[in-house]
Amino acid sequence: MPMYLNEDQAMLRDSAREFLKSEAPVSHLRKLRDDNCKDGFRHALWKQFGEMGFTGILIGEDDGGLGLGHVEAGVVLEEIGRNLSPSPFLTTAIAGVAALNHGGQHLKDKFFPGILAGDTVLALAIDEGAKHRPSHITTKAERSGNGFKLTGNKQFVIQGASADALIVAARTAGAAGETDGLTLFAVDKDAANMSMDSTRLVDSSMAAHVTFDGVEVDGDAVIGEVDNGWQVLSSLLRAGRAGSAAELVGVGAGAMDMTVDYLKQRKQFGRLIGEFQALQHRAAHLYSEMEIARAAVLKAQQLLDEGKDSAEIYVSVAKAKAGRTTNLTVREGVQMHGGIGMTDEYDIGFYMKRDRALNEFMGDANFHAGRVAEIFGY
Amino acid sequence: MPMYLNEDQAMLRDSAREFLKSEAPVSHLRKLRDDNCKDGFRHALWKQFGEMGFTGILIGEDDGGLGLGHVEAGVVLEEIGRNLSPSPFLTTAIAGVAALNHGGQHLKDKFFPGILAGDTVLALAIDEGAKHRPSHITTKAERSGNGFKLTGNKQFVIQGASADALIVAARTAGAAGETDGLTLFAVDKDAANMSMDSTRLVDSSMAAHVTFDGVEVDGDAVIGEVDNGWQVLSSLLRAGRAGSAAELVGVGAGAMDMTVDYLKQRKQFGRLIGEFQALQHRAAHLYSEMEIARAAVLKAQQLLDEGKDSAEIYVSVAKAKAGRTTNLTVREGVQMHGGIGMTDEYDIGFYMKRDRALNEFMGDANFHAGRVAEIFGY
C-alpha cells in the first residue's frame, strides 16, 4: 500500500472536511459549551454522521456498513480533530465497533443498525484510575445465574451519561496486572445498580465516573469469549489509539494553521511577526514534526488494515509521536499568539484543551513510548 | 554564605585564570596530543600547579595545605575547564585528597608532601563497567597475612599509568549492589601482580584498564575503616562530582565564549550571522542555562563546605545540570560554527570531546538525575 491516500480515501477526506467545517467548526463546540450542553455533543450532528455514512466505516458490508478500514477512520478523525467537532465517533463507531466485531451476531444486530443510523451511542468503561492502565482492571464480574454480576468503579468514561450502552472491561479471573481473565461486556444504560456521576472536562466534553454495585447482565452481554477479553480489548484499544492519534494530528494541524495564519497578520515592531526568524524556525520545526507524526499514524493504520503484527508497535509509535507533537504545537500556538491566545474569546485555547484530553485518552505519549520499550524487550 | 565569590575567592579565580590561559590554553592540549604524550598531561605543568598552591586547596593547614574548600576547588576547576588544561588536579588534589583526608596520618604523610609539591599523581580505580555504578563493585580484597590480596578489574582509570598510587575500591564483604562491605586502598604503582593497559580517550587524556591478579597490600594501605569504605568513597565521589561539574561549567563557558565571538565575526548572506534572530535566541538560551548550571554548582560546593546533608542531592543536581547544559552548549557550538567547527584545526571540537569524557566521569546527567529521584524516594 503506498503511503498516501488513494482516490477513494482522498474523496472521503474532502467530503469529511467540507461537512465538518460547515456543520461542526470550533464555533459549534463553543456554543455547546456556552449552552452547558449535558451530553457534550449534539445528537443531531451524530445523526448527520450516520447520513454521511461515516458511522459505518468499520462495520462490515454484510452488516450494512461500508467495510472500510482504519485508514478511512483516520481520514474522518483528522478532520474531526481539525474542527474540534464533538461527537461519539471515536468511542462508538471506531473503538466500540472494533470490539463488537468480536461479538456474536446478536450483538451486532442489536447495536449496528442504531450506529449506522447515527442514533446509538456507546461509551467505553476501561479506566479505573487517573492514568490509563488497561491490564490493571479490578472490576469484578462474578457468575450469577445465566449471567454475571459486575462490581467496581470506572472513570474517564467519555459521554457515559449519554450512551445507550457501556462497553465494560471486567475481571472474571486472575488478578490486577494480568491480561488473562478479563471479559468484555456490553451493558445497557438502564441496568439496575449502575450509577453515574457525570462531569465536564477541560475540553468541554462530558465524562462519567461509573459505579457498578452488583450490576446483573445476562450471558448475551459478553463480547467475545469469557476470560479471553484481552483479545477484544486489544482490538478496541488499537482502534481507539490509532484513531485518537489521527484526531490528535488533526488538532495539531488545525492549531498550526491558525498559528501560521496569525504570524502572517500580526504586526509588532513595525513588522509582521512571521518575519522574525526565531519564530520562522520554530514554525518550520513544527511543520516537520507534524509531517512525521502524520506519517506514523498512517503507517499504523495501514498495518492495522493489513492485519500485520507490527501494527501493535506502530499504534504506540503513532499515539506517542502524535501526542508529543500536537502538545508541542498547541503550546507553541498559544505562545506565538501572545496575549490574545490566552483569551477565551479566541479559538486557540480550545485546541490546547482538546490536546490535553486526547493525549490522556487511552494512554499518553509516555505510556506509549514505554510500551515501545517493553515490546522491544528493554 | 552569599551565592557569589568572596574577595579571596575572586582573587584565586583571577590568578587561576591568568595562569592557565598563559601556561595551558587549548594549544597546550593540542600539542600534547600531537606529540602523542603518553601521560596525557605534562608533569612540568603539574609542578607549576604545586607552585601556585592549587594542589593544597583541600589539604588541611596542619598538613601544610591551604585548608580551603570545594568552592575554591571549583574556582580552579572552572578555569581548567575553560582552557581544557590537562592535569591530575581533579583526581589527585580534589577526589584523591578528599579520600585521603579520611585516612590515618601515615597516609597523609606519605602522599600530601608530594601532592603539595606537584610531584605525586593519584589515580582512581572505581569503575568496573562501561557505566559508573559505584555500589556494584566486585573487585575482591581478601585478608592475607597482615594485609589484603586484591583481585578484579577496573577501567576508566584516568592517568592510571602515570600515577604513583591508585585509590582502589574493593569489596571486603557483601555483594555487588550493597554499600556495606567496601574498603578503600591506596595501592602503589609498582605493586606486584597489577597490570595496566593504557589507552588514549577521545579527549586526548589517557585512561587505563587495570587488572589486579592477587595484588598484595599491607594493612597500612587501607584508607579509613575496613568494610566501611562507602563513607570514604562517598567523600571522594562528592568531591569528584562537584569538581567535575565545575570543570564542565568551565568547558561550557569556554565553548560559549568561542561561539558568541564567532557569531560576531562570521558573515553569510551579507550579514554577521550573530544578527540572525534564530541564532540569537539559541545563544541567549545557552547563556541562561549556563548561568543556572553555574549557580547549581556553587550551591553544591557551598553545601559541601558547610557540611550540610543536602550537599548530597545538590552534588547530583550540579553534575546533572552542568552535564546536560555543557553538552547542549558544545553541540550548539559546533553547529553554529558550521563547517569550520568540524575541522581538527579549529578548537571547538576539543570542547565537544572534553565534554563527552567529563560527562561520563563519575556518572552522567542521567545517572545523577536518577539519583535525585532516588534520594527523593521516587
Add this chain to the structure above:
Amino acid sequence: MSDLDQFRLDVREWLEANCPAEMREPVRGEDDVCWSGRNWTFKNEAQKQWLERCVAKGYTVPDWPTAYGGAGLSAGEAKILRQEMARINARPPLSSFGIWMLGPALLQFGTEEQKVHYLGQIARGEIRWCQGYSEPGSGSDLVSLQTFGEDKGDHWVVNGQKIWTSYADKCDWIFCLVRTDKTNKYQGISFLLFDMETPGVTTKPIKLISGNSPFCETFFDNVVVPKEQIVGELNRGWDVAKYLLGHEREMISGGGLGDGAPSLGAQMLGSIGANGLGQLDDGLLRAELAQFDVDALAFKAMAERFTDEMKSGKGHPAQPNMMKYAGTELNKRRHELVMAGNGSDALEWESEASKGGAKARNWLRTKANSIEGGTSEVMLNVIAKRILDLPGA
C-alpha cells in the same frame, strides 16, 4: 555572636510570637493571597492580624527605609528574614504590585514627597495598584503605545485604552504609561499615577482560557490627571517603565520556584504508585520528573544567587530578563507535569473532587507567564543584545 546571628534569633522569636498558625500554611491558590487595599475584605482574622503586625514592624517591605514604612534592613538582614519566614512557611503578609513594581520605581525616580506619600500607603496595604502598560496594538512592542494625555496647563486629559491590566476592576490606583508627545517615540511617554475612581475610567474583565478573569481592558475617556501625579520627568517615562519592568520580570520569574515542596516527582507517588523497585510506576514520566526536579533545584540555586548578586550590586543589570525567561518556562513545564501526573483526574473542570478544576485552570493560567511582563521572545532578544552583545539584536 555576630550581629547577624543575634538578628536571626530576634527574628525567629518575633515570628514565633506574631505569625498566626493559619498564616503558616502554604498558599494553595489565589484565594489565600492578601492583596489588601480600599475595597479589601480579609479572608479571616489571622490574615488581618498578620498584615497589621508586619506593617507595624515594617516587614511588608523590610528593605525599604523606615521613613517610607519599611524596616530599613540591610541585605544580609533581609535575607535572614526571608529564610526565617520560609523556615516556618510563613505566608507573605501582603502581595502587591506596589511593593514589587511601583515601589522600586518610586524609590529610584520619585520626589521625596511622593515617596513619603505613596510608599507609605503601599507599605501599609492601603492602596492596591494596577499597571497600565500594554495596549491592543502594543504587546511586545510596548513603546508604540497610543494612549494620549493632552496638556491642559495644570493637568492632562487622558484618552485611550489599556489591556492586560491585572485586576483593574479591583484596584484603587493605576500607574500608567501615557504618550505626552506624539513626535518622539521613546522620549514622548510619561509615567502617570491616578485613581481608578477618577471619572472616565472604566474596566472590562477579560475572560481567559482558564475561565478566570485576572486581567481587564481599561478605558480612559477624558480622564483628568493633575500634573503633580507624574513620576520622573515629562516625556521620560520610558526610563521609569524600563526600570520597573526589570522588577516585574524578577517577580514573575519566582513562579518557577513552585509551592516550596522540594520535589515534584515525589508528589506523584500518590497518583501514579510505585513499581516493584519502589520507583514511580511510569518510567518515562519518572524520567521527566527527575529532569524537572534537577532543573527546579538548579533554578532555586540561581534564584538565590540572583537575589544575592542584585542586593549587593554584582549582577548584570539585564539579568532579570534571564530570570524571567527561565523561571516562567520552568513554571509552565511544572504545570504540564502536574497535569500528566494526575491524568484524567486533572482534566475535570467543574467537579467537587477537582476543586472546580483547580489543576487544569492553574495549568492554563501558567501559559500567560511567558507572555505577560515581556514575552520569552523579548527576554531572549534582550539577553542577546544587552548581555551577549550580539550585533543588530
Add this chain to the structure above:
Amino acid sequence: MSDLDQFRLDVREWLEANCPAEMREPVRGEDDVCWSGRNWTFKNEAQKQWLERCVAKGYTVPDWPTAYGGAGLSAGEAKILRQEMARINARPPLSSFGIWMLGPALLQFGTEEQKVHYLGQIARGEIRWCQGYSEPGSGSDLVSLQTFGEDKGDHWVVNGQKIWTSYADKCDWIFCLVRTDKTNKYQGISFLLFDMETPGVTTKPIKLISGNSPFCETFFDNVVVPKEQIVGELNRGWDVAKYLLGHEREMISGGGLGDGAPSLGAQMLGSIGANGLGQLDDGLLRAELAQFDVDALAFKAMAERFTDEMKSGKGHPAQPNMMKYAGTELNKRRHELVMAGNGSDALEWESEASKGGAKARNWLRTKANSIEGGTSEVMLNVIAKRILDLPGA
C-alpha cells in the same frame, strides 16, 4: 497474480541466485561501501561480482531508463526491488554521488549525448564523482561563490578554490559550480563537469574532529574546461544546483534511519544490563532511548511516505529540505545515545577493543550531517519560506 506480484517473485529469485552471501551483511562502516571508479580496489571478490551482476541487470540505477544503464523500472517495481533487497539485507551494489546527485540533474538538464555518455559511466561504476559547491567564504550562502571561469572561446579557464569536496582526492571527475558572469549573482553561475586529472587541479584533505579526512580543499589553477562540458545553459547553473541539492538533501536525510535494526534501546541491553523488572538498568537513559525509538520509527514511516509521494509526484517540492533537517538531527541524536549507552568503552579512541575508536569517530562524524548539503538553519529557512509561505523568509 498481478504483474507486480510476478515481478516480486522474479526479483526474489534473481537476488537469491546472484547476491553473494558476503553482500548480505549489514554495512558496518565506511570500509564496507563500494564506491567503484577508475582507481577503485574491490574489497573482495564478492563486492566485485555483486557490482558486475547488478550493472548487467541495470540494478545499480533501477529506475533509470535502460538506454542510460538503468533497468527502466516503474515506481512500484523499484519499491519492490528495494523491499526485496532489504529483506535479505543486500548491500547497495554501488554508492555514488553520480547516482544520488549528478544523475538526476543530468536526467533533467543534460543533452541526450551527455545522458548516454555520463549516465552510462555512472551506472557502470566507471567514474567516481565529487561535488564542487562550497567555498571558504560561501557556506550556507552558496550563491556568493567566487571560483571564476574565464571565457576563452571554445573553453573556460577556471581559477578558484572549493572546500568540503567529499573524497576529492579519490574521485575521478567533479561537477562544479563556477561563476561565469560576475555581474549577476544568481544568473551568473554555470554547472561544469571536468576530470580531476586535468592540469591545475590539486586537492588537500581536511582533517576533521573525528580524525578522518572525508573532505578536501580543492584548488583550481588555470584549469581548462571545454565548452561542451556544461550542464544546462550558460549562467543558469544555479537552477541545476538547486535541483541537485534537493536530491542531496534527500540522500543525507536517510542517515536518520540508522543501521536497519528496529530498536536502538534493545541494543543497549548488552552494555547497560537489566534491572529486576527486565528493564534497562538506567531508567533515564531508557526513557531517552524509548523516545528515540518512537521518533526513529516515526521517521522511518515518514521516509517511506516521502519516497512514495516523490515517486508519484505528490510531495511538496521543498519536502526534501524537511527530510534533510529531520533525518540529520535524528542521526545526531542516535549517535549521542550510542555514546551514552556505551559509556567509557565508547570514549576509547585508539584501542583495539574500540576498533580504533569507531563509535567516537562515527559520533563526531555525524555532527557534520546538519551542516553539509545545507545547514539545518538553511533547511528551516526554506521550509518557512517555500512551504509555510511566511513573510520575508
